[in-house]
Amino acid sequence: MFLLGGLITYILLLYPLTLANLADDDKFKVVSGFNAELKDVPYQASVRLIWRERKRLGSGHFCGGTVISSRVVVTAAHCLSYSIRPSDLVVVLGNRLLNAVSPTMRMFQIVGWRIHQQYYKHHIDIALIFTSHDIRPIAGAIAFLPLNTRAVPEGTSCLVSGWGRTVHNVSGHTNALQAAWIPIGNPEHCTELYKSTDVICAGFTSMVGSSSCKGDSGGPLRCDNELAGIVSRGIHCGTRHRPSAYTSIRYHARWIQQQSQSFNGVLPLRSTCIQGQVGLAFIIYVTTR
Numbered sequence: 001m002f003l004l005g006g007l008i009t010y011i012l013l014l015y016p017l018t019l020a021n022l023a024d025d026d027k028f029k030v031v032s033g034f035n036a037e038l039k040d041v042p043y044q045a046s047v048r049l050i051w052r053e054r055k056r057l058g059s060g061h062f063c064g065g066t067v068i069s070s071r072v073v074v075t076a077a078h079c080l081s082y083s084i085r086p087s088d089l090v091v092v093l094g095n096r097l098l099n100a101v102s103p104t105m106r107m108f109q110i111v112g113w114r115i116h117q118q119y120y121k122h123h124i125d126i127a128l129i130f131t132s133h134d135i136r137p138i139a140g141a142i143a144f145l146p147l148n149t150r151a152v153p154e155g156t157s158c159l160v161s162g163w164g165r166t167v168h169n170v171s172g173h174t175n176a177l178q179a180a181w182i183p184i185g186n187p188e189h190c191t192e193l194y195k196s197t198d199v200i201c202a203g204f205t206s207m208v209g210s211s212s213c214k215g216d217s218g219g220p221l222r223c224d225n226e227l228a229g230i231v232s233r234g235i236h237c238g239t240r241h242r243p244s245a246y247t248s249i250r251y252h253a254r255w256i257q258q259q260s261q262s263f264n265g266v267l268p269l270r271s272t273c274i275q276g277q278v279g280l281a282f283i284i285y286v287t288t289r
Helices: 050-055 187-194 249-263
Strands: 001-004 008-014 028-031 044-049 061-067 072-075 089-093 108-113 127-131 157-162 178-183 199-202 211-214 219-225 226-233 243-246 283-286
Touching: 001 072, 044 050, 044 072, 050 089, 061 089, 061 219, 072 157, 072 226, 089 127, 108 249, 127 249, 157 226, 187 199, 187 243, 187 283, 226 249, 243 249
Parallel strands: 001 283
Antiparallel strands: 008 283, 028 211, 044 061, 044 089, 061 072, 072 127, 089 108, 108 127, 157 178, 157 219, 199 243, 219 226, 226 243
């Protein structure tokens, strides 16, 4: 049984099939990464369009996110800047494969979000998503990632993750969650390259290596077990001297705290979770008051 606030009953038909080509050329994915386990990135969120999820499980995924507290998921502003409403989206946690259901998988309705008021075309590219009910940690599957509040030194090895293509210019999501260790770049070079002061550069510098790339914007860049950046943009991912840009969490930490506090206490207590085995299944969302 799945609890939802409202008056609508949904029936989802879930198939364990290969995902359709749903990559968005304006988003990013992990290149030259490795298959990640949930225990490595339990804070990873998948932001999905619910109408696509009704057609095929996992096909609604279009952006990543990071769980930072019981009701808040951080993502990129450009993920939410289109003509969509909170009721169009869900956040999925505790699952490694896009097209499969695991015992730890949880799905949450979204009751609202905050896009930074200064966001403009990838500049100040940060937003907060507010879930309908408390996100409860599950050992090795769902956890909160603390915010970084200090400068990350150049050369620091950080972990980026998402459901991304592994090669540039190859379309489609990968079904399995990917991750890669990448070095933090020179801050002066980053500011010059992207004309923004609120970004961190990480990934390719003088030689070929791992990076984020098209297909999974909004996902986390973790440094020293803290959320340091949000996957935002890049220039020809995976190319020499072209590191990807991540919105700096340190730069926006106060804004995150203020917006989280302003939304606290006014959320309706509604919850949604998915549990069960992979396979052909009907999942009925039962409405409640």
